[in-house]
Amino acid sequence: xxxxxxxxxxxxxxxxxxxxxxxxxxxxxxxxxxxxxxxxxxxxxxxxxxxxxxxxxxxxxxxxxxxxxxxxxxxxxxxxxxxxxxxxxxxxxxxxxxxxxxxxxxxxxxxxxxxxxxxxxxxxxxxxxxxxxxxxxxxxxxxxxxx
Numbered sequence: 001x002x003x004x005x006x007x008x009x010x011x012x013x014x015x016x017x018x019x020x021x022x023x024x025x026x027x028x029x030x031x032x033x034x035x036x037x038x039x040x041x042x043x044x045x046x047x048x049x050x051x052x053x054x055x056x057x058x059x060x061x062x063x064x065x066x067x068x069x070x071x072x073x074x075x076x077x078x079x080x081x082x083x084x085x086x087x088x089x090x091x092x093x094x095x096x097x098x099x100x101x102x103x104x105x106x107x108x109x110x111x112x113x114x115x116x117x118x119x120x121x122x123x124x125x126x127x128x129x130x131x132x133x134x135x136x137x138x139x140x141x142x143x144x145x146x147x
Contacts, residue, residue: 039083039109045102046095046113050081054136061133061141067091072121075145080135082112089127093120096145117145 043049064087067073075096084091085108092103093110096117104110112118112131120127133141 039111041111044111044113046100050114054080054139056136059135059137063131065129065131067122067127069122069124069126073119075117075119076142077115077117077145078112078142079139080133081114082131082133084110084129084131087128087130090125091120091122091127093118
């Protein structure tokens with residue numbers, strides 16, 4: 001009985017997604033509507049492929065994060081996939097294990113690392129990010145890493 005319920009739930013979700021995609025595609029052809037895909041990826045900015053999502057009920061979180069000029073965030077990891085959109089300013093991200101860096105400017109999107117220590121920092125210009133997290137209730141969005 002539970003397996004049947006899960007299958008029906010999955011089929012309902014797939015039907016909803018397909019109908020939503022069709023509605024979006026139809027809307028895109030309407031006058032005054034423009035759609036630009038900003039990011040579609042299966043890997044983080046350093047080339048590491050994402051593995052699996054946390055188990056359980058999904059929880060989406062969207063944060064607006066403002067970082068002042070000349071500020072470095074602490075080293076941290078993310079246990080879940082997320083992506084950051086640079087709304088204003090400039091941000092440099094750095095991978096702790098290799099020192100690899102990437103600089104992002106307004107309008108760019110960064111697919112974040114999962115379970116890999118990194119940080120972001122600003123120069124003379126601060127940054128405002130909109131970060132989208134695909135997580136699960138009770139799972140933190142980030143975890144600090146010892147210096």
